[in-house]
Amino acid sequence: MELKSSNQKRCEICIEFKSSKEMFVNKDRCAHSICTDCIVKHIIARVEDNVAEIRCPYWFTCKQILDPHTCRQIIPKTLFVKWCDVLCNLAIQPNKKSYCPNKKCLELVINECGGIVKRSECPKCKQLYCFQCNLQWPECNNCERIEENDQIFKELAVSKKWVKCPTCDYHVERISGCRHMSCSKKLEVNLLKFITSEKSTNMKSIFIHECLICKHSKSSKNMFKNKKRCAHSICKDCIVKHILIKVEDAVAEIKCPNWPACKQLLNPHTCQKIIPKLLFEKWCDLLCELALQPYERSYCPNKRCSELIINECGGTVKKSKCPKCKELYCFLCNVPWPRCNNCQELENDKKFFKLAVSKKWVKCPSCSYYVERINGCRHMICRCGTDFCYKCGRKCFMSSCNCMERDEEEQGGMLQRQARQANGRWHQLVLKLYSALSLR
DSSP states (O other): OOOOOTTEEEOTTTOOEEEGGGEEEETTTEEEEEEHHHHHHHHHHHHHTTOSSOBOSOTTTOOOBOOHHHHTTTSOHHHHHHHHHHHHHHHSOGGGEEEOSOTTTOOEEEOOSOSOOOEEEOTTTOOEEETTTOSBGGGOOOHHHHHHHHHHHHHHHHHHTOEEOTTTOOEEOOOSSOSOOOOSHHHHHHHHHHHHHHOOOOGGGTOEEEOTTTOOEEEGGGEEEETTTEEEEEEHHHHHHHHHHHHHTTOSSOBOSSTTTOOOBOOHHHHTTTSOHHHHHHHHHHHHHHHTTTSEEEEOSOTTTOOEEEEOSOSOOOEEEOTTTOOEEETTTOSBGGGOOHHHHHHHHHHHHHHHHHHTOEEOTTTOOEEOOOSSOSEEEOTTSOEEETTTOOBOBTTBOHHHHHHHHHHHHHHHHHHHHHHHHHHHHHHHHHHHHHHO
């Protein structure tokens, strides 16, 4: 596997290595390692859901909001305009804004003065319309009726003690149970969105799940299921990217992307339906190579065949027959059988190596040629010009080697011992002669 350069960083969403220029920086807010492509996809998904205050994709640990001015340089212009519209809608209360009913205009009109406004003039097309019911002024007959109905509904809500939802301003009535309420407006919007987009009445396809990798809300059809292994909520797009990265790194046993907590392996047969055919075949090749590591193997030398052949019986195999194209070839040197001349050379090399060991020949440390010493000292000069020691096989510096110096020291010590022994014997002889002379 190739090592990544130091100026590259791994995105925490798509798990790919990107250069510093391709990484997003949320200035003065957070410093999570996320690439610009993932940020753009995250903003598109949130703006489509009419979310104005978009958080960092790493939201489960980071609660910082993305800066629109920082993101303006990397997102399309139309997306930025749409995001600004959503922010404006959030800033302006629903009862203080209106749109011109003229289809050629549709200008946003804001009630900055306060109070109840009925007759209004569009500042762009100068057309008169009713600010309350959003109709042209001569056609407006519903304002009084709407005000009466609103008043009756408010009185009923007060009498029944209904409570407004703080997000959507819908009134909620509690029939029984505890005081914890879950408003149905948000779920209704999401359900309608999936019903209209997928045109399905099956409730299983309508349920919404959040992917642990990209943090996008997706339907059950778009989520991956690792059958009988683990049940982590990961979408199919993230699983395909994860498998692609691992196969490119020559990893055969691919674990679940939630690997710090989950050590389960992905099932190739389950993933076969969602990944491309070429990617699946490459993954299968890696799995085969992992399974065949203990065995000897070779490939047919025929370029039109290239069949994988395995030595399942063990032992040394030379002449072999391809089971697919029926051609004979040498299993050891992977050459067609009539052209095979390398096997005999390999046998000769083995015999020569045994002879070198028995004769105690030494290799030159530079050219690796064997050298035999007939007589003389251990300092050898190879025909390539290298000086080396015949005992240890290392290069000699200034015609000397460490093992030679040790031998000289050992030899000097031995001579000293021999001299001491000789002196001792001479001293004993002198004493014997002196004793013999004294007796006479």
